[in-house]
Amino acid sequence: MTVTDKLAADHPAEVRTPAPRPGWRDRLARWDVKASPYLYVAPFFLVFGVVGLFPLLYTAYVSLFHWKAGDDNPDFIGLDNFKELFADAQFWHALENTVSIFLLSSIPQIIIAIGLAALLTTGIRGATGWRVGILLPYAASLVALGIIFANLFGPKYGLVNGLLQTIGLSPVDWQANRLASHVAIAIMVNWRWTGYNALIVLAAMQAIPRELHEAALIDGAGSVRRFRHITLPLLKPTLIFVTITSTIGGLQIFTEPKLFDAMPGSNNGGSTHQFQTVTLYLYQTAFENFDLGYASAIAWLLFLIIVVIALVNYLLTGRLARTPGRKK
């Protein structure tokens, strides 16, 4: 033990090869130290290469062909798929739907999450119980959820319309009306993710030193001002994280609109594509119409759009949460 302690004190920084011993055992040990790290990180790179990098590049390649599923000799057509895509009204319609649903979901979601986190940070009794409670929807399966919400928002017998009529309002055709369908789908998304985001924001709030708030209080700052000038700026990294993850998720939304359809199993996103999202259109093009080349072009365009919007979000969040005159 004492020997070990002494050695540890001599080499506090990193693992090093011990003093060389003669023979094959020594060479084996050296090889072990050299090669092991690469072996340990290899599985990730193999899997990522196969399911991340290769698909990204291969999708770009496929997008240059007129490629029907099962076709072994696809025709090379250059950028024609992209040309067609830029003139494809259904694609732009789907993109509008996606952005509309994304905005309707992520904005209220993040605002409510911050509010909930603020409530949870007040030192309530049974804190863990409340946290588990608000995280509950996160455990739900998206498919179960999609089916349940499609039922709740059903145009004829749905519970939501039943309630609207009971309090004397006219029922809404949640599936046929474009905006109403976006609202219903956004509610589904928010129901699942708000609590999760609230916990992430809460964690960041709890890391803010209490002294900062006390000092501001002494200077006469009210709760709104303290929230605006202390809490919000210090939450900036977390808010960026939350907006970026919800951007990436929100722009790929698929399961909710697929299951919301009045014609189950359909990929149309409603009779006039009123809630067809880009990923749903991509799925339809690839696995219903079997047009893999065109679907790949959609995939790449969507990828670029996600990257751009994520970047815009990043810049925007940074600006909103910045305190004047101080740099983080």
Add this chain to the structure above:
Amino acid sequence: MTTLTGNLRARAGRLGKPRKATYWVLAVFVLGSLFPFYWSFLVASRDNGILTERVPPLLPGGNFFANAARVFDTVPFWKALANSVIVSGTVTLTTVLFSSLAGFAFAKLRFRGRNGLFVFIVVTLAVPTQLGIIPLFIAMSKLGWAGGLQSVIVPNLVTAFGVFWMRQYTVDAVPYELIEAARVDGCSMIRIFWNVCLPAVRPAAAILAMFTFMMSWNDFLWPLVVLNVGNPTVQVALEKLQSGYYVDYSLVLAGTTLATIPILIVFLLLGRQIVAGIMQGAVKG
């Protein structure tokens, strides 16, 4: 240094004191979280007549088991359950093992290109893997894997998030001195990982396991693409229950209830740790 006057001291004391309204708002929120689960159980325990009533009954009926039995007649639900357990179980095991190994290497071992490779992993977190479904589908078809469970398992063997998560935890949890001591005693690297590192990072590994299991159990798009009707996972089977010209909601919602109960039980049992895991991840990330 000023001392607090009485008034201010009282106000400072109130910093972080909850009001009654706080509890009410939270209670409404939690009830709202529970409601869809309860509603689907309500419909599943009655017959479709419930859906035509303006003010539906709020207590469950007695038809749940009859409806559940019909689920098993309509789709291969036992098979779907077994498939989901196999897929989620395998993916969880390999993700935790490979992520811990890689996390150990990135946190504690010295090798050329370490920082670059780690940054690369973090960047890949932003690449949406769902967009690769077409080439992946082509590849699976060429391999003859389409329809088989390996086509769902292999792409999920290890995740960037897992590696990132385990590395963050391992940095603090495993002292260099222990590793050094084990090396002096002649341990091989893999024994050091197994006997020194793994026991120390068990809490983080457990949280990663729960996350991975839940994600994998609830995954839908890729299994839908690559599996067929005869060999589904639970989520794919559920979707098949719903696809038809006439939707029998008691049947479908009995299916969603059956699929949700296991994961809900797991969640309620481990909720505390899951919450702790999310909070910890947010601080470190």
